[in-house]
Amino acid sequence: MKLAIKVSLPTHIPMRYVFSVVSVLFALQMVEGTQMYTSLAYCAFIVVMTDAFNACGGLIYPSGSYIFFAGLLTLIVGGLAKTVLGEPLDSNLLNAQKSILVYLAGACSLWVAAKINVRIRRKKPLLASFQIHDRFMQASLGAALLGQFGAMIIPLAYVTTFNQVNNFLPLSVLLAVYGKTAETGGRRSFTVLAFVVWAWMLLYWGIFAFSKQGMFLPSVAWALGATIAGYWMTGKRLVFVVAFAITSSTFLTPISQIGRNYKDDPNAQEKALDMLSHPLRTREEYKASLADQMRVGANGYHWFNESYGLLDRLTMLPIDDALIHVTDQGHSATIVPIETYVLNMIPRYLVGSKETYHWGNLYAHEIGMLADEDSTTGISFSPFSDAYHCVQWWGVTLISVPIFLMMFLVCDSLTGSTKDTLWASLYILQFSHFAPEGMMNAPFAAMSINVFMIVVAAVLITYILPVLGSLLIPIRRTILPLTSVPVPRPAPVGPRTIEEKL
Template sequence: MRIPFPIRIPLSYSCAFAVVLAVIQVIEGTALTFSLMSLAFILIATVAFNVAGGFARPSGSYIFFYAMFAVIVGLTYKALLGEPADSNLAVPQTTMLVYVAGIFGMLCVAYLKNLVLPSKGLLDDLTKRIDLEAASIGCVIVGFVIYFAGVLTVKGGETAEEIYANNSGTVLSALNQVNHFIPLGLILGVTYTIKRSNGRRFLNVTVTVAAILSMIFSGIIATSKQGLFEPLICIMAAAAALRYRFSTGQVATFMLGMAFTFYYLVPYIQAGKGVVAATTFSQTAENAYTLLTDLEGARERTAEAGREAIEVDDYSVHYFNTSQGIFDRLQMISIDDALIDVTEQGHVFGLMPLLYDVYNLVPHFIWPDKPLIAIGNIYSHEIGMAHYSTAGEDDNTTGISFSPTSDAFHMARWTGVLLVAPGLWFCCFFVMDFICGDTRQSPWGLLMFAMCAHIAPEGMMNGPFYLTTFGPMVVLFVTLLSVYVLPVIGNVLRTRSKATLREGDVEFP
């Protein structure tokens, strides 16, 4: 079995799916206009994905992950539950119209991007120069060194603001911001193993150990869903891009692992976010251990909290009638609707967040007192959800994620959706595709693919701004190091390992 890595999705398939979904929605009591807009969104998203180049281009990945995890998964699961698609929303018609206008903007931008995009990516030639195995080892080693250096230097008793102030502007802080070495190491390792084995294997020791440790430290201990799933996304993206064929046993093992993850680990992570945040690694690990020893209890507490939020909390923002665990997180419709509703009431925020993004590009050594401005936190106060933070209404750091389209609408209403957002998307799509080229040939293109998986559906308008500016700089930085510097580390370790094996062969024949 091969994991799909589509370059083009047949419009007939999408049309059939969209029509069936729309009919089911109407039967379940959804307003006809909402169902027709759902159908239009799916069809336009398919065309936009195809025009952008599908998964062969980072821009196609952005469109796919935005469309799927902001809108389509939520609409589909809602239909499977038998609930009207426009229920539990304050302004359903406006919300869906914002989505349709946003995805149409992405389609136009994808077409315009193709008119000016060079056929050759900036980093294409580097694929011929890289030592995949040595670079993979070097990336993993450097990535973990930076990670542990960061977590072990945090002192106990500090608030989030104090940690930010004490570490901002340091070399270690800068390295942590560009530390995408482990994801790139996983991609390079899988690419090397598949090519080296002529498609018989996709995992080696480096990839396996690095993925497990990354999921433990960045996902389980840090209670982060992104940290838990990012290694899997990197591995599967590399395998899919190279058309690796998985065996029945591998598929079965993966499915069992995903079942365990969704049933236990995702609720555990959600329960972990409800624990008062610890500032030191040892405290964080201790909290994680306490929760891990009672996974069933953590799952039940998360489910109960979800039920209470819907049944009791007047401020609850939810899309489904009952708590649906991971599927509550695989849609942005309910939270976007809340923000759009606030906007419709006259609370238009303005374009100041984009200016904040520009401010944030200034390095701390130039601007030592650069403020920490969490737009997602400000929005959470606007829609009345700040009380969900463990720090309560006084929390000024914890934020809530929104899709880029609802953020654009909140900034400037239809001007934001139809002009501001497409302008940023054009810059984002062009820069990503120009730097990375074809993801089927470019490991760093797959790194951008992994970034889009998280940023596209919930990165707000900061997402395309990041993927236009700092994100490509990170990709360039880690790519150049992986080609010219990190293989030195990998070769040293690889040589010593082989030497140790030879000595062992002599000593113990």
């Protein structure tokens, strides 16, 4: 008999297991030479973030997904890897104890916001009436067509706004996979339509654009759609998924990192294909560039003693540590960045022209990560270091709490959980990338541009896109032959009554 497990998004992590794990981690870190207060702060961060995650209701809620990815991809994964590798947590950092304490303060802010939010958020989400129960393939095809060609048919004045909300291609993958998985009772998730859109995104949005997000987002959308629909995971499938993830991270990450130098090159696509055609050579070039950064030190902020490829990208602490250290040297940007995040919530066509600030790029200049003439490279920081850089401890405590609370309240009340609506999965897709590295701008974007994006997507997918997709994928209906005549059911056979016996 084939052993299979039905996968689902976690909704609760037992705290007794968490305390057991952090106890083992603390003991190992003490043996490896980590300072006690640094290790205690790391373990406390795990405990607080887990309890906040549980309070929200888990990964099925937008609030829970934000906490999950913000905790996992800022500190938890990196700290766990450091411990397994036998490296002290505070090695290769400017002030590990201070930086992790800033993270812990941010985690406490998330915890307070989560506890309040769960009491006041709507029980019935605002988008509960927008549901799609069938026609998933038609809706998926409509979303793919709109995502690819939508910018060509809308008025030029609204192209920028459309591009900001255009997540229809990953949504197309999610819809097709969800529909097939639900239709087959979790036995299969593969469809030709989902595979074609997935491959198109991987190639043109990812490899040709040298975008790490474009490379991995379609796979995340596939996994999310299958998981929400209740996919049955067998041993062979698990081996395939793990092997695919390792291979992708090994050979796609170098393309995204090296390709940054060719984004403005007129032959960028040819260079991308050349790197894709010679993965081993590209991998060696990537490792050599990382080794150079490790030797230079000024531009290569790192936490591990050696480079481990994608693992270096799964933790924000090294670059956050540099920003926190610069802040303590008197380079605070004050409250101005948060003010600009608030102004960015207002559509440009309502306020006319407004100045655009690339705070990540400016912060990178402050820590000496970019050359003076580089004003285009996008650098990301976590919300914790960004808040601290604005107004120090006030930023990660009193100012962050109402911001996180408003974000949780808006997102959860709009979509509910994935058990309530499919639209909650859109927030999960967004937060998988923006929660750890979207700075303090991510909460404001979640309450404005993302709300607009999700409402538009819900309306279009419920009423319009299935009709558009049905022009190419006919809707199958069971039609009785014209000559068929309904046959009455025979009366049920049972014991005879007393009158019949007499």
